[in-house]
Structure formats: C-alpha cells, structure tokens
Amino acid sequence: MLSNLLNFSGGPGALPVSVLEQTRQAIIALPETGLSVLGMSHRSDWFKALLQEAQDNIRVLLGVPERYHILFLQGGSSLQFSMIPMNFAHRAAVPAEFVSSGYWSRKAVTEAAPVVPVRTVWDGYDEGFRRLPDWASLEHHPEAPFLHYISNETVEGLQFRDAPLPGPVPLIADMSSDFLSRPFDIGRYAMVYAHAQKNLGPAGVTLALIDDAMLSRIPGGLPPMLDYRTHVKHGSNYNTPPVFSIYVLNLVSRWLRDEIGGVDAIEQINARKAAALYGALERHVNLFEIHAEPEARSLMNVAFRLRDPALHDGFLAESRAAGFSGLEGHRSIGGLRASLYNAVGEPAVARLTELLDDFAARHG
Template sequence: MNPRNSLNFSGGPGALPESVLQQVQEAIMELPEIGLSVLGISHRSDWFAAVIAELETNIRTLLGLSTDYHVLLLQGGATQQFSMAPMTLLHGKTHAAEYLRTGYWSGKAIPEAKREGPIQVIWDGESSGFTRLPGDDELLFSPDAPFIHYSSNETVEGLQFHRVLGRDDVPRVCDMSSDFLSTPCEAERFSLIYAHAQKNIGPAGVTVVLIRDELLKDAPDNLPGFLDYRSHVKAHSNFNTPPVFAIYVVLLVTRWLLNDIGGVANMHQINRSKAELLYRLLDQSNGFYRGRAAVPDRSTMNVTFNLASPEMEKRFLAEAAAAGFSGLGGHRAVGGIRASIYNAVTLQAVERLAGFMDDFQRRAV
C-alpha cells in the first residue's frame, strides 16, 4: 500500500477527520478571510479572538456545559495538569486528596500530586497487572477529601470507566485526554476536566481544561502566573503566545463534531460500533487474539490484545505495516498490540483492519 494511504491507529497523535485535514491544508497556505497563512496570524488579532470565542461556545454546546465553567486552552499537555490541579486544590489542606491508580497515565499523576500536599491512593490496579478497573464495592470515598482524581480512559492498557466515580459533594478531577468528546460524560458532575488534544480533538500542543468557577475561590495567591488558572481565565486563554495553529484545528474538529457528526451522542454510537467490531473478532478468534482488558472495562478508544508469542506479534506488526496499518504496536510499558480507534478513525478503516486480522489468523493457523 502507498504510505500516503496508510491508516493511523496510533495511540497518539491520533487521526484527524479528512475534511478537517483539507481545511487545514488550505489554511496553511491562506485563510480566505484573512489572506495570510494560519501559521503567521497574530495571537492578538481579532480573528484569533473570534476563534477562541467560537471554540469555547462549541465545547459548551457539545457537552451541555453551563457558564459556571471556564473553558481554557492551555499548553503543557496532561502532564502539566498533573501539577496544576493539585497546586490549586491541595494548598493548605490537611485531608488527603484521593487518587486511583488504574494504569500508566493515572500513575504518572500521583508523584506530581505528592509534591503539593497529602494524597491517598484508594485503589491500585498493579496487583491485577492493570487488566481491570475497580467495582463500586472496592471503592470507599471520604467526604473530607479535597478532591478525587482519576483517568476516564487508560490508553496504554485499554481500560475505560463507563460510569462516573466519587461523591457528588467532593470535587471530581478527571483526566479525559483519550476519550474527551468521544462519548457523553455528564460534564457538570465534574469540577475539573482536562484533555490534551492529540487523541480525539486535534494535534499536539493544546490542552482543553474545563474548570468550575467556584473551584478557584480558594486557590493560593502565590502561584506562578503561568500555572495559575485565573491568569488564563482573565486572559481568555491568551496569557502568553498560545499555539494558534493547534487551537484552530481543534475549532475545526468541534465544527465537524457539531455539523457533520451531529454531536457527542452520535459520535459515541459510531465509536461503539467500531469497538464492537474489533472486540467481536477477538472473542471469536478461539484464543488467537487475546484481549488484555477485562470485558466490562474494555475501552472504546484503545483495543489492546496479544498473540501467542512475541515472535507472532512481530510478524503481525510487520505485515500490518506493509498492508498500510500504522501505529498498531502496543505501548512500551506493556507491549503487545493496540488499535486506537479515536473519533476520526472511520468505521470503514476499522472494517479494513478487521479484515486484515481475520486473514492473518487464517494464514497463521
């Protein structure tokens, strides 16, 4: 297959909708309404202010989000939020914030939070090899915790929460980097949501943060300006030179979700159809493909599995790459195979992958 026709199943950066890529290609050369390349437009221009305003509105519309929340477009990825959230919420607190360690990325957030104040890991999936998520009967949430933190979808292990965790009287902080705007999420039950863009909603370089206004009332006054959410609220996500290009692409993706897909609920139905196709193939393979995640906790974004041996996995990946399927290697932390089927990966692309997998099995046994 011609490399230009390769299909992107990478864990990130993920695929972008074809219509968005076409608009981006044109905008790199020249935005018709401006006459300049999007790469050279000032972040202080009226055009960019309008981009920010529309993008905020689109995200509010997609999630049904009230004006009690600020919509911020920040830098630093989810990694910066591992620090910013506890810097803001743990200052002066004596009770421990509650964290769940359900996989690679939620585990990355924990040592950063420990720098800022007391935390307690109330559930740790290491003993199960991070192959499952906790049930409600395994979780005991304290009413005194400053907040609870968890990751809604673990990209590495292929695990996803299909419910909201925690108490309604304790702020929820959630890393939704890999399933943001892929499914309805009851956004107003969360106090802070963060999601870097390079999975479902754009290229690397911008992170969407949704934060309830009341959460900022007790924030410490000695935070560095760049690490203070209030600085970005006041500046309308223009505190310093922002990633104009990346933010513009996210705007185009939200337009695509609203106008072409018809909203997040419709996007979820498409994503579920893609995931069911692959999981059905795994389940009907008589153990040739071995799903990694417990069935109730399977991710609709990242389908993770193994074959009988590392040698067979190498053969699978080599033949898949030759057939035009890119990014199927599992994360270095766990190995194996991972098919990431983010929003812009089409059902037709997943059908082609399923066809390849079925053919590979027939030839290998």
C-alpha cells in the same frame, strides 16, 4: 505506503480528512485573512473570534453550563498532573485522592506527590491493570481536596463506563483519550481536562473545563502561569497560545457538529467500531489475547497481543505493508494496540478486522 485513513496510533491520533484538507489550505492562507495560520497574531480580532467559537462549540456539544470556565492551556496532561494539586490541594488538611487504574493515572500520582500529600484509594497495579474498581467500593475522606481519575487508560485499554455520583469531594477527571467520544454529565465534575492529540486535534493545546466554585480554593502566591485564575482572567491569552493547535481543534469541533451530528452520534459510531474489532479478536482467541477484562474494555483503545510472541513482528510487518500505522503496543506493556478515536472511520476498522481474520486463517 502508510495511509492517513488507516492510522490507529494511540497519539497523536488520526484527524478527519476534511479537517486535514482545510488545515492544508490554512497553512498557505486562511480564507478569512489571506495570511497563513502559522503567522496569525494571537492578539488579532480573528484569533479572539476563534477562541470564542471554539468555546461555544464545546459548550453546545457537551451542554456545558456557563458556570464552567473553558480554558485552552499548554503543557499537556503532564503539566496538569502538577498544576491541579498546586491549585486545589496546596493547603489542604488531608491528602488529595487518586484512582490508579493504569499507566497514566499512575503517572498522575507520581507527578502530584512532590507537590502535596496524596492518597491512592484504589490501585490496579498488582493485577496488571486489567480491570477497574466499582465506585461504590471506594472509601473517601469527606474533606479530601479532590478525587482524581482518568476516564480512559490508553495504554491498557480500560475505560470507566460512568462517573461516581456527586459527593462532598470534588471530582476531577483526565479525559484526554475519550473527550468528545461520548456524552457525559459535566455537572458531576469540578474539573475535566483533555490534551488534544487524541480526539481534539494536534498536540500543543490542553482543554480544561473548571467549575467557577473551584477558583476560590486556589491559594495566593502561585506563579501566574501556573494559576488557573490567570488564564480565566486573560481568556486563555495570557502568553502566546498555540494558535495553530486551537485552530485545528475548532475545525474538529465543527466536523463533529456538522458532519457527524454531535456527540450522541459519534458515540454510536464508536460503539460499532469497538464491537467489530473486539468481535474479530474474540473469533480468534487461540491466536489473540485482549488485555482488559470484558466489563472494563475501552471503546477508544483496544490493547491485545499475539499469544505466540514469535508472530508479533510478522503481524506488524504485514500491517505496515497493507498501509496500517500505529498498531504497536505502548512501550510499558508491549503487544499491540488499535486506537479507535473519533476520526478513525468504520471502513478502516473493517479493513483491520479483515487483516486479523486473514492472519488468523494462516497462523491460527
């Protein structure tokens, strides 16, 4: 039988056990209200307090200054791929700039292109998305409306170690798969966003942090639902928001704050998990191939494959029989992938390394 504790899915990802337990109770009745969270009004005082606490927790965990608006949106990153250029580049004199480092950043370029002119400043497609660029090597137009990149590519297992230094071009990052997994300097960014189904909670809510200075760049005449100023004005409560998803997101933020000890602590845990798994794969290089080059390897998503494709189905069958789930690679590149999101514990990673060692002993 598959186990929640051995869920290595790329998304929706694993949730902490204590969060699952609280969520189960809340579906029946919230302790504070006696009503199911699934039936709580988004106009209630309870939900207003929930939104405020969720914002406060994010500010504390990441040290977010008050000049950044924290929004709870819908539509996932896919909607942001169109909404960002619509808001921030609609009347720009030069193209919006993108780094195309993997499947999802390539999709961001594709989604933005029908909205505004775009320019790809770096593209790893021809190399199979196995490495990342050096920020200093990229050439930017100083009047570009923004530079967009994805901090962690879930499909190929690539992760930027840092962001470029602040410059004249506003920096926007999709951090969907490594948000809250490590500290970062929010002051380098004009906007950061992340959909929830990796480290934040279940699908349905997208978190956005937007510097107030960016709001003046938004043109008039946008549909209200697609205008970030609408959501700022209404406090993320313009239309019926995903109450359940925001509730679970808030539970996850409490778990990270109170049980783990914050973002610095989870970064250390995540580094140990990734080191253990990459170490196991490198012990058996005759059997397994890691997709990403070493300096670009992600701490969140480890993409790899069996060098002998004939062993692929057998490995997955053994993993499922042992209780593992989510180890299939993304459909675009195949192979295998283990996602080490915050809620995946070190004991689960140890179990996975044991599976790899055992499989290698019999097939290596």
